[in-house]
Amino acid sequence: MPSRIKPPMGEDNGWWWEQAARDKLVIQRCASCEVLRHPPRPMCDGCRSLEWDFVEACGRGSLASFTVLHHPQVPGYEYPLAIGLVDLEEGTRIVTQLVDCERDDITIGMPLEALIHRDDDGFKLPVFRPARESEA
Amino acid sequence: MPSTLRNQAAIAGIGQTPYSKKSGVSELSLACQAVSAAIDDAGVRPDEVDGVVTYLLDSTDEVEVARAVGLGDLSFFSQVNYGGGAAIGLVHEAAMAVASGVARNVVVYRGMNGRSGQRMGAGVSGNIITSDVIHWSWYITYGMMTPASWVAMIAQRYMQEYGATSEHLAHIAIAQRNHALNNPNAAGYGKPLSMDDYMASRLVADPLRLYDCCQETDGGCAMLITSAERAKDLRHPPAEIRGVVQASPRGQEQMTSFYREELTSLPEMELAAKLVYEQSGLGPDDIDAACLYDAFTPEVLMQLESFGFCGKGEAKDFIDGGKALTVGGRLPNNTHGGLLSEAYLHGLNNVVEGVRLIRGSSCNQPEGVEHVLMSAAVGVPTSALILGKAGGP
Numbered sequence: 001m002p003s004r005i006k007p008p009m010g011e012d013n014g015w016w017w018e019q020a021a022r023d024k025l026v027i028q029r030c031a032s033c034e035v036l037r038h039p040p041r042p043m044c045d046g047c048r049s050l051e052w053d054f055v056e057a058c059g060r061g062s063l064a065s066f067t068v069l070h071h072p073q074v075p076g077y078e079y080p081l082a083i084g085l086v087d088l089e090e091g092t093r094i095v096t097q098l099v100d101c102e103r104d105d106i107t108i109g110m111p112l113e114a115l116i117h118r119d120d121d122g123f124k125l126p127v128f129r130p131a132r133e134s135e136a
Numbered sequence: 137m138p139s140t141l142r143n144q145a146a147i148a149g150i151g152q153t154p155y156s157k158k159s160g161v162s163e164l165s166l167a168c169q170a171v172s173a174a175i176d177d178a179g180v181r182p183d184e185v186d187g188v189v190t191y192l193l194d195s196t197d198e199v200e201v202a203r204a205v206g207l208g209d210l211s212f213f214s215q216v217n218y219g220g221g222a223a224i225g226l227v228h229e230a231a232m233a234v235a236s237g238v239a240r241n242v243v244v245y246r247g248m249n250g251r252s253g254q255r256m257g258a259g260v261s262g263n264i265i266t267s268d269v270i271h272w273s274w275y276i277t278y279g280m281m282t283p284a285s286w287v288a289m290i291a292q293r294y295m296q297e298y299g300a301t302s303e304h305l306a307h308i309a310i311a312q313r314n315h316a317l318n319n320p321n322a323a324g325y326g327k328p329l330s331m332d333d334y335m336a337s338r339l340v341a342d343p344l345r346l347y348d349c350c351q352e353t354d355g356g357c358a359m360l361i362t363s364a365e366r367a368k369d370l371r372h373p374p375a376e377i378r379g380v381v382q383a384s385p386r387g388q389e390q391m392t393s394f395y396r397e398e399l400t401s402l403p404e405m406e407l408a409a410k411l412v413y414e415q416s417g418l419g420p421d422d423i424d425a426a427c428l429y430d431a432f433t434p435e436v437l438m439q440l441e442s443f444g445f446c447g448k449g450e451a452k453d454f455i456d457g458g459k460a461l462t463v464g465g466r467l468p469n470n471t472h473g474g475l476l477s478e479a480y481l482h483g484l485n486n487v488v489e490g491v492r493l494i495r496g497s498s499c500n501q502p503e504g505v506e507h508v509l510m511s512a513a514v515g516v517p518t519s520a521l522i523l524g525k526a527g528g529p
């Protein structure tokens with residue numbers, strides 16, 4: 001069974017995927033000025049501090065834009081493949097997969113919630129689905 | 137203060153190979169053929185060429201071309217980064233070299249087996265961990281690995297915000313295909329495209345359909361840049377460089393500048409427009425024709441706004457069903473067919489067409505062209521160029 005292409009695990013990004021493997025969606029935070037940033041980078045572009053930690057995201061967000069991919073079809077992925085650009089409640093943006101929805105359910109601005117998806121080979125990554133009404 | 141590059145250099149020679157889906161020759165061969173044709177077109181000897189510039193993504197190094205073509209002693213060689221964003225960066229390098237006296241005759245080229253060899257749509261991956269590989273991994277891991285997928289994300293939001301539809305995109309695709317019908321070198325030659333054909337074509341990356349996406353091409357093209365003074369003595373009317381700039385605004389990434397506040401405009405093109413108008417002393421009203429980078433149709437809509445031909449969100453109306461972008465319209469655009477319908481030579485073939493428009497030799501030549509605007513790739517660190525006729529303002 002082909003599986004998805006895995007991210008390289010470098011100093012600047014590997015820690016984020018390790019948190020995903022522990023079922024957490026996290027956001028890097030400058031330890032000096034406390035500004036959040038994503039994707040992670042080694043230096044804060046506001047105060048140039050190299051010190052950082054991270055916070056766990058609340059998991060709520062809204063859809064800033066999206067695409068649904070049809071072609072080419074790469075082994076290890078299922079098509080049509082819905083990809084979302086999500087504004088997290090904390091203020092950062094993330095590119096992610098949209099699950100539990102059809103093309104016609106997807107609208108810019110819709111509320112979303114995060115969950116951790118586990119591939120058959122055990123790899124975990126944060127994805128988003130339409131927010132459940134009961135939680136609204 | 138604007139730079140001093142205005143009117144210092146000119147494009148004096150253009151050359152290209154046949155464009156095909158399978159060249160059957162090496163990328164080095166394509167580059168050599170294109171460079172050789174550009175030198176002959178200008179009417180300079182190979183040993184007079186002392187500068188060579190290409191894309192960082194080109195597989196053929198400058199010295200390989202120089203050795204194969206028999207160029208002279210080189211005092212300037214360089215490669216420009218960021219894929220199609222380099223298309224005009226090459227001209228920028230050459231113009232600076234000529235203006236500063238570092239080199240006298242600079243050739244720029246792109247030779248690629250873009251269909252039969254490494255395809256852009258195949259995505260990107262690598263084994264060595266660099267910041268570049270990590271950058272792409274935020275998207276590839278999720279399955280977003282083609283230029284179409286990255287551009288679709290921006291196009292979707294833009295189209296929803298301003299009410300642009302598939303019909304508007306189709307009008308751009310069809311206008312350029314109609315241009316290609318007069319261009320025997322074009323992939324779209326002899327292949328008319330109707331609205332029905334467009335609507336029936338498959339979705340690639342929603343909202344992009346097949347005909348919103350550029351060609352994949354085997355071929356090469358090249359240009360020779362020299363001083364504006366010298367160009368006057370060469371074979372063709374020179375295409376003088378009124379303004380040439382690179383632009384990468386704060387927060388810029390490669391293809392995925394998704395984290396900027398503004399998702400419905402192109403900050404890199406707005407910066408390029410500001411700089412190129414400033415340097416040239418010209419504005420949108422002075423531009424008679426354009427070759428706006430068109431790897432994907434929505435990029436044309438958005439750039440019409442970046443370069444000030446209309447206000448934000450007005451491009452769908454500005455194009456007037458495609459009529460504004462054809463001969464006789466306000467802004468004939470990609471009169472050779474562009475990347476959509478002529479060939480995808482990473483944008484450099486659009487610059488070659490810009491030179492033809494100044495010479496008056498386009499296969500769809502509009503009347504009275506004094507100034508032509510060209511842009512390089514959208515969504516990356518990019519570049520822009522305004523060419524003018526010798527003796528003009």
Ligand SMILES: [Zn+2]
Pocket residue numbers: 030031032033034035044045046047048049
């Ligand atoms: Zn900071």
